[in-house]
Amino acid sequence: MPFEVEEIYETASMILRQHLDIRTTTLGLNLKDxxxxxxxxxxxxxxxxxxxHAERLIAxxxxxxxxxxxxxxNKRIAVTPVNLxxxxxxxxxxxxxxxxxxxxxxxxxxxxxxxxxxxxxxxxLTRADxxxxxxxxxxxxxxxxxxxxxxxxxxxxxxxxxxxxxxxxMLKQTAAKxxxxxxxxxxxxxxxxxxxxxxxxxxxxxxxxxxxxxxxxISGPGVVRSVVEQNRxxxxxxxxxxxxxxxxxxxxxxxxIGRELAGALGIGFGIVDISLASTTARGDSVAGxxxxxxxxxxxxxxxxxxxxxxxxxxxxxxxxxxGNVGGLSGTFIPISEDSGMIDAVCAGALGxxxxxxxxxxxxxxxDMFAVPGDTPEETLCAIIADELAIGVINNKxxxxxxxxxxxxxxxxxxxxxxxxxxxxxMHVNGFSSRQFLKRGGRLPASVTSMRN
Amino acid sequence: xxxxxEMVFITVIGEDKKGIVATVATYLYHQNINIIxxxxxxxxxxxxxxxxxxxxxxxxxNMEELSLGLEKIGQDLAMSVxxxxxNIFRMMHRI
Numbered sequence: 001m002p003f004e005v006e007e008i009y010e011t012a013s014m015i016l017r018q019h020l021d022i023r024t025t026t027l028g029l030n031l032k033d034x035x036x037x038x039x040x041x042x043x044x045x046x047x048x049x050x051x052x053h054a055e056r057l058i059a060x061x062x063x064x065x066x067x068x069x070x071x072x073x074n075k076r077i078a079v080t081p082v083n084l085x086x087x088x089x090x091x092x093x094x095x096x097x098x099x100x101x102x103x104x105x106x107x108x109x110x111x112x113x114x115x116x117x118x119x120x121x122x123x124x125l126t127r128a129d130x131x132x133x134x135x136x137x138x139x140x141x142x143x144x145x146x147x148x149x150x151x152x153x154x155x156x157x158x159x160x161x162x163x164x165x166x167x168x169x170m171l172k173q174t175a176a177k178x179x180x181x182x183x184x185x186x187x188x189x190x191x192x193x194x195x196x197x198x199x200x201x202x203x204x205x206x207x208x209x210x211x212x213x214x215x216x217x218i219s220g221p222g223v224v225r226s227v228v229e230q231n232r233x234x235x236x237x238x239x240x241x242x243x244x245x246x247x248x249x250x251x252x253x254x255x256x257i258g259r260e261l262a263g264a265l266g267i268g269f270g271i272v273d274i275s276l277a278s279t280t281a282r283g284d285s286v287a288g289x290x291x292x293x294x295x296x297x298x299x300x301x302x303x304x305x306x307x308x309x310x311x312x313x314x315x316x317x318x319x320x321x322x323g324n325v326g327g328l329s330g331t332f333i334p335i336s337e338d339s340g341m342i343d344a345v346c347a348g349a350l351g352x353x354x355x356x357x358x359x360x361x362x363x364x365x366x367d368m369f370a371v372p373g374d375t376p377e378e379t380l381c382a383i384i385a386d387e388l389a390i391g392v393i394n395n396k397x398x399x400x401x402x403x404x405x406x407x408x409x410x411x412x413x414x415x416x417x418x419x420x421x422x423x424x425x426m427h428v429n430g431f432s433s434r435q436f437l438k439r440g441g442r443l444p445a446s447v448t449s450m451r452n
Numbered sequence: 453x454x455x456x457x458e459m460v461f462i463t464v465i466g467e468d469k470k471g472i473v474a475t476v477a478t479y480l481y482h483q484n485i486n487i488i489x490x491x492x493x494x495x496x497x498x499x500x501x502x503x504x505x506x507x508x509x510x511x512x513x514n515m516e517e518l519s520l521g522l523e524k525i526g527q528d529l530a531m532s533v534x535x536x537x538x539n540i541f542r543m544m545h546r547i
Contacts, residue, residue, distance in 0.1 A: 001505055002538070003461075005493045007545045009501045012463045012534045066515045069536040252543040 011249075015070055018222035019284040020250055022065075022257050023277055024074040026115075026198035027057045028205035028213040028270065031080040039089055043101045050077055050102065053212065053265075054109030060264045064257050072257070076113050077106065078203035078215075081149075083119035083128045090128045095135040096142070103143035111145070113186075115203035118149035122157040122191070123442070133166050137173035140183035147201035153191035153388055155395040159443040164189070164385050168377035175373065175404050184403040185368065185420050189384055191391040191398055196271045197327040202399060213270035214262040215327060218254030219277040220247075221286045224310070228292040239293070240313040247274060247317030255322040273327030274318035275363060276310070278338035280421040286310075286331055287340025298333075298340060298358075299350025307331065308361040328397060330363025336416060336423035337368055345424040346413075352383070352426050360390050365398040370414050370423035373406035380404060382433040393446050458509040459488070459538040462522060466531030468500035476504065476533075479525055484512045505538075 014020035034045035054077050061072045079102070086095060099117055106114040117139060119129040136148055150167070153159030167189055175181035188202040195206020198215035205213070227246045231239060254272040262269035278285050287298040293306045311330045318325045333355070335341045344350035352369070359365045365387050371380070384400045391398030403423065405414050410427040462480075464472055473490065480487060485506050492502040511518065519535045526533035 001489045001491050001503070003503075003541045003545060005491045005501055005503050006495070007541060008461055008463050008503045009465070009493075009495055009499070011536070011541060011544055012465060012501075012532075016465070016532050016534065063515075066519055066535075067537045068540045069519070069534045070540065249544040253540055256539060256543040 014220065014223045014250065018220065018226050019279070019281060020220045020223050021071040021073050022216060022254060023219040024076055024198050024217040025057060025061050025072055025261060026076045026078050026203050026215045026217065027053055027265070028078045028196065028209055028215060029053055029080070030205060030209065030211045031085050035085050035088070037088070039094055042089065043097065046098070047101050047105045050079070050105035050114065051109045053077070054106070054111045056265055058110050060261055064261055068257065070253060070257070074112060076111050076115065076198070076200060076203065078198070078205045079114065079116035080205050080207070081119055082117045083126070083132050084207065086132070087126070087128045090131055092131055092135050095131060096138055099139040099143050099146050103146050106145040113145050113147050113200040115147040115149070115200050116205060117146050118204060120151045120193070121163045122151055122154045122160055124160065125163060133170055136170050136187065137177055137183070140174045140186050141177035146186065147203070148187045149190060149193065149202045149204055151190045151193040153392045153443070155192055155392060156445050156449045158445040159191060159385070159388055159392045161385060161437065161442060162440045164381050164388070165437060165440060167384055168380035171380055171402065171404060172377055175406055180414050180416060181373070181403050181405045182416050182420065185401065185416060188399050188401045189388070191388045192396060194327050194397060198273050199275065199277065199328060201401065210268055212267040214258060214265060214267055215270040215273065216254045216258035217273045217275060217277070217327065218250055219275060220250045221276040221278055221289050222283045223250060224276060225283070225289045225292050228289060236309055240309055243310065243313035244317035247314050248321045250274070251318045251321035251325065255324070269324060271324045271326030272318070272322045274314060274325060274329050275327070276314060276331040278332065278334060278341070279419070280337060280339060282339055285338045285340035286333055287338050287344055291340060297344045297347055297349035299344045299354050303354070304357055304361060307333070307358050311361055311363065328363045332364055332367060333358055333362050334368035336370070336421035337419065342422060342424055345426060352428065356387060359387060359398060360394070363397065365391070366400045366402065368401050368403070368420065368423065370403045370405050370408065370425045371428050372409045372425055373404050375404050375428050376432070378432065378434045378437050379428060381437050383428070385437070389443065392443060395446070395448070455509040457507050460506055460508050461536050461538060461541065462504040462506060463534040463536070464502045464526065464529070464531050465499055465534070466529070468494065469529070472502055472529060472531070475525055475529065476522070479521060480506060483518065483521070484510050486510070
């Protein structure tokens with residue numbers, strides 16, 4: 001026998017009991033070659049390209065799922081940022097029609113989300129960028145599977161506050177047009193957005209990418225929690241080591257599936273994103289990992305240190321396991337998709353201020369949290385700007401996915417259903433930043449970005 | 453020319469009982485699958501684990517049918533059954 005029973009049992013337990021899965025196989029597609037002066041032809045090109053690739057992605061993912069006995073939960077498509085391909089068809093109706101085309105292609109091919117309806121606007125807005133933001137409330141409320149992003153800043157460009165100031169009103173309009181404001185869950189605003197991130201809602205196929213690339217997102221908070229629980233009394237150095245070893249193993253599984261899937265599809269293998277990503281299933285919780293460290297509820301003092309340790313160990317384990325680690329790799333801390341985060345907010349252990357502090361060491365940012373529907377537009381913009389400033393100055397990706405739910409106040413619960421979970425509406429600081437945000441302009445880049 | 457070996461692990465997990473090896477082995481025999489090695493152990497958590505290392509290159513069924521067939525046997529025995537190509541263990545447990 002080439003392997004010990006213990007090794008086989010460890011792998012089987014990860015999958016059967018600790019929710020280890022390939023969270024997503026995301027195929028990035030270049031759509032620039034679909035552009036045509038005839039908009040009907042252009043849409044048909046896009047539809048055909050997405051459908052044909054998506055169907056093969058689903059079939060091959062299913063084959064590998066059976067071969068390796070590991071669930072491949074989501075199969076998704078990420079496309080070239082739509083603002084780029086729409087420059088010569090810059091009319092609001094056409095933007096909406098393109099979103100509907102992408103939605104139809106995703107639905108017909110059987111993928112649950114298609115990402116890339118967005119723009120990179122860290123320095124300024126083109127006419128197409130501006131129009132894209134204008135139609136987003138309709139796109140997010142009238143389509144089912146289209147996900148959108150904006151990248152409004154970077155380490156070297158600073159942050160475009162004029163773009164941020166457009167987002168608050170856009171989110172309020174989206175919230176008003178969709179049930180429980182769920183349209184807002186399909187939009188994420190970034191700084192330093194990675195061009196190969198496989199996770200929605202922020203996935204897109206970057207302009208520096210090849211025609212197609214296969215990116216894999218692998219998860220497993222339950223696996224990490226289990227190993228932490230088996231090491232209750234060890235010190236932080238040892239704790240980091242055991243997490244690193246476990247993450248190494250699960251990243252290797254992602255690497256195997258990613259390489260084989262890319263080979264079967266005849267395209268290049270992009271990256272493995274090892275991100276501990278929660279689901280609403282009990283035990284599949286990042287908050288659960290932090291609490292297994294010995295913290296009563298996530299949000300208690302000590303949580304930032306715990307999350308920093310977890311992030312660091314996850315990244316190191318991943319980096320050892322694959323030469324292609326990329327995307328966001330680390331740990332997501334969404335509220336609505338993580339039962340432990342929901343419990344912590346409901347118990348009063350975790351508020352928006354501490355959540356923002358946690359995002360300074362997590363891999364993304366303020367994710368899937370609800371705020372009262374009467375939160376002023378400029379306060380939404382200010383929440384976003386604060387979070388993104390952390391990313392610009394510290395040269396890391398940060399992002400915000402905020403849901404202002406009409407008619408709801410702090411303490412209410414909002415059910416989004418399915419993967420999106422349940423969000424306790426969080427208290428928002430009532431003092432205003434209106435005069436500050438009205439200044440607009442651009443936050444200059446950090447002095448540490450001047451390295452040339 | 454001899455066919456290339458296609459090695460798969462079948463793992464049965466649950467409470468120890470009579471007939472586990474016999475039931476799985478009989479099913480594999482009927483599917484023309486050769487058992488290379490068998491190992492079983494009671495784990496520290498009290499779980500019984502039986503692992504079979506088999507060659508499916510001449511199998512009468514494909515991986516999907518094999519998984520479904522063994523899943524049915526697992527249900528009859530009230531145990532979990534995993535069917536996994538050996539490469540996943542090679543990747544996860546060997547550098």
